[in-house]
Amino acid sequence: MCGIxxxxxxxxxxxxxxxxxxxLEYRGYDSAGLAVYQNGKLDVQKTKGPLKALEQRLSHHPLxxxxxxxxxRWATHGKPSDENSHPHVDQSQEFSVVHNGIxxxxxxxxxxxxxxxxxxxxxxxxEVIAHLLADLWDGDLVSxxxxxxxxxxxxxxxxxxxxxxxxxxVAVRLASPLIVGVGEGENFIASDIPAxxxxxxxxxxxxxxxxxxxTRDGVSLFTTDGAPVNREQMRVTWDAVxxxxxxxxxxxLKEIFEQPKAIRDTLAGRIKDGVVDLAQDxxxxxxxxxxxxxxxxxxxxxxxxAGLMGKSVVEKLVRxxxxxxxxxxxxxxxxxxxxxxxxxxxxxxxxxADTLAAxxxxxxxxAKVLGITNVVGSSVSREADQVLMTWxxxxxxxxxxxxxxxxxxxxxxxxxxxxxxxxSLDAAELKAYTTALLNLPExxxxxxxxxxxxxxFAEGIAKHDNLFFxxxxxxxxxxxxxxxxxxxxxxxxxxxxxxxxxxxxxLALIEDDIPVIALATQKAVFEKMVSNIxxxxxxxxxxxxxxxxxxxxxxxxxxxTLTIPETLPLLTPVLAVIPLQLLSYYASVARGLNVDKxxxxxxxxxxx
Numbered sequence: 354m355c356g357i358x359x360x361x362x363x364x365x366x367x368x369x370x371x372x373x374x375x376x377l378e379y380r381g382y383d384s385a386g387l388a389v390y391q392n393g394k395l396d397v398q399k400t401k402g403p404l405k406a407l408e409q410r411l412s413h414h415p416l417x418x419x420x421x422x423x424x425x426r427w428a429t430h431g432k433p434s435d436e437n438s439h440p441h442v443d444q445s446q447e448f449s450v451v452h453n454g455i456x457x458x459x460x461x462x463x464x465x466x467x468x469x470x471x472x473x474x475x476x477x478x479x480e481v482i483a484h485l486l487a488d489l490w491d492g493d494l495v496s497x498x499x500x501x502x503x504x505x506x507x508x509x510x511x512x513x514x515x516x517x518x519x520x521x522x523v524a525v526r527l528a529s530p531l532i533v534g535v536g537e538g539e540n541f542i543a544s545d546i547p548a549x550x551x552x553x554x555x556x557x558x559x560x561x562x563x564x565x566x567x568t569r570d571g572v573s574l575f576t577t578d579g580a581p582v583n584r585e586q587m588r589v590t591w592d593a594v595x596x597x598x599x600x601x602x603x604x605x606l607k608e609i610f611e612q613p614k615a616i617r618d619t620l621a622g623r624i625k626d627g628v629v630d631l632a633q634d635x636x637x638x639x640x641x642x643x644x645x646x647x648x649x650x651x652x653x654x655x656x657x658x659a660g661l662m663g664k665s666v667v668e669k670l671v672r673x674x675x676x677x678x679x680x681x682x683x684x685x686x687x688x689x690x691x692x693x694x695x696x697x698x699x700x701x702x703x704x705x706a707d708t709l710a711a712x713x714x715x716x717x718x719x720a721k722v723l724g725i726t727n728v729v730g731s732s733v734s735r736e737a738d739q740v741l742m743t744w745x746x747x748x749x750x751x752x753x754x755x756x757x758x759x760x761x762x763x764x765x766x767x768x769x770x771x772x773x774x775x776x777s778l779d780a781a782e783l784k785a786y787t788t789a790l791l792n793l794p795e796x797x798x799x800x801x802x803x804x805x806x807x808x809x810f811a812e813g814i815a816k817h818d819n820l821f822f823x824x825x826x827x828x829x830x831x832x833x834x835x836x837x838x839x840x841x842x843x844x845x846x847x848x849x850x851x852x853x854x855x856x857x858x859x860l861a862l863i864e865d866d867i868p869v870i871a872l873a874t875q876k877a878v879f880e881k882m883v884s885n886i887x888x889x890x891x892x893x894x895x896x897x898x899x900x901x902x903x904x905x906x907x908x909x910x911x912x913x914t915l916t917i918p919e920t921l922p923l924l925t926p927v928l929a930v931i932p933l934q935l936l937s938y939y940a941s942v943a944r945g946l947n948v949d950k951x952x953x954x955x956x957x958x959x960x961x
């Protein structure tokens with residue numbers, strides 16, 4: 354969600370902070386600001402709008418100094434405005450704070466501080482922190498910060514600077530990601546690695562309830578209770594070029610085309626002699642796996658759609674009942690969780706607040722938890738009992754593509770592992786699935802080589818305000834993801850329907866020339882799907898059919914046809930989603946929209 358950058362060293366902080374925030378623009382934001390220390394005071398410049406607006410302001414009022422903090426904000430408390438932008442300061446401008454997350458008891462704290470005479474100039478919960486630090490000042494910055502966080506409830510990543518001790522920055526993490534970068538005679542704070550990668554590859558990943566004290570010459574880690582923390586630095590091995598567009602017009606298109614590699618990387622080393630081998634990834638015992646009597650998939654957004662696919666995959670391959678929940682609803686429906694329940698939480702970032710809350714609830718109830726995530730060192734990767742990493746690499750565009758297909762691959766791998774342990778598939782069946790999995794990267798590449806074929810249809814639907822997706826079985830789960838992707842980046846209203854439900858009300862929405870995308874890759878229900886297509890065609894719909902290569906029947910019932918390579922029916926979602934991603938991308942481009950940063954959305958949702 355929001356972006357944090359902090360710097361202390363021998364260089365001018367303003368340029369480093371701006372550069373770091375630019376690397377975090379993919380997280381989504383509506384305002385930006387900096388605070389830099391110089392000559393006994395903290396100078397603050399902040400503004401509503403993009404970084405360009407802040408840069409323009411700084412061209413007239415540059416900030417000179419070698420210590421500072423910066424922030425890009427995505428509004429939670431208070432509308433986007435100059436006043437609500439970060440950094441926030443106390444009334445004497447002695448303490449400056451940037452903050453990701455939410456202070457849940459900020460109203461209570463604000464009322465107490467107002468009663469003491471502290472004036473508030475914003476609608477944010479963050480401003481409370483600056484005034485609280487001023488109120489609790491005891492002559493020592495670290496001690497004062499500890500006192501403040503003990504009074505704060507909620508989720509936060511904080512970077513704090515003060516004129517009281519201008520030789521240091523303080524960082525604190527609770528349920529919102531934060532890292533510390535270690536350089537030569539300079540050190541950094543950031544909410545994500547790309548912000549500092551040009552300066553250092555050595556980082557500490559703060560864990561919940563930890564704080565860091567950062568000076569030019571070193572970094573000290575503590576718990577918020579004051580206990581020292583000893584931790585080895587993590588060396589970042591991926592190259593900065595992976596966070597660039599590499600010649601593509603948009604990050605999203607680049608990431609769509611990176612899917613063959615992401616699939617291949619997620620499979621790498623996990624299939625040996627035709628058998629899924631997850632020994633290096635997870636250490637559930639055979640007794641653990643044989644004792645599972647129910648599985649819950651819990652996730653949000655695109656990851657939730659991966660969970661829907663997981664239900665079909667696990668029930669087909671393993672014959673265990675599966676439930677799928679939107680994470681934001683999971684805790685509140687009082688789910689039936691026992692020690693024999695396996696809860697699978699899926700999150701690209703590993704920091705999704707609702708998913709983390711569900712994870713913690715499941716563990717509290719005694720369930721085993723498997724995390725599927727793309728980020729090493731994330732909260733999901735640390736807090737789940739076992740973790741199956743996806744290796745999609747950095748995903749910059751807000752709309753997820755390669756992370757989603759990698760999540761599907763991880764679900765297939767775990768399901769086949771579970772099927773082998775529990776004996777629900779024989780060796781020949783396991784071999785057939787693993788062979789088909791290993792063929793997916795090349796098959797995905799053949800779809801991408803024909804990407805331009807979908808452009809004309811996408812440009813056609815870009816002129817419409819409404820359209821529909823239909824599918825049956827696994828295709829229904831795929832079109833739900835396709836519909837979400839189109840809404841996210843083209844702002845076209847779209848709905849995905851189970852094709853068999855058309856007669857139960859949905860047909861009333863079909864009118865002349867309305868676009869319908871019909872996915873028909875499941876042979877078991879192909880004839881029924883064709884009947885559903887004929888129903889919408891009879892009412893005037895213009896239909897794009899997506900089927901399997903070699904099929905000669907679908908084209909007889911639709912206006913236009915695209916095909917994907919044939920694989921095992923259970924694996925077709927990995928391939929079938931790619932044309933839908935391209936459809937969304939080209940429609941957004943045709944509408945002249947900001948593909949990578951759609952309005953009102955953020956990459957990682959770290960608040961409920």
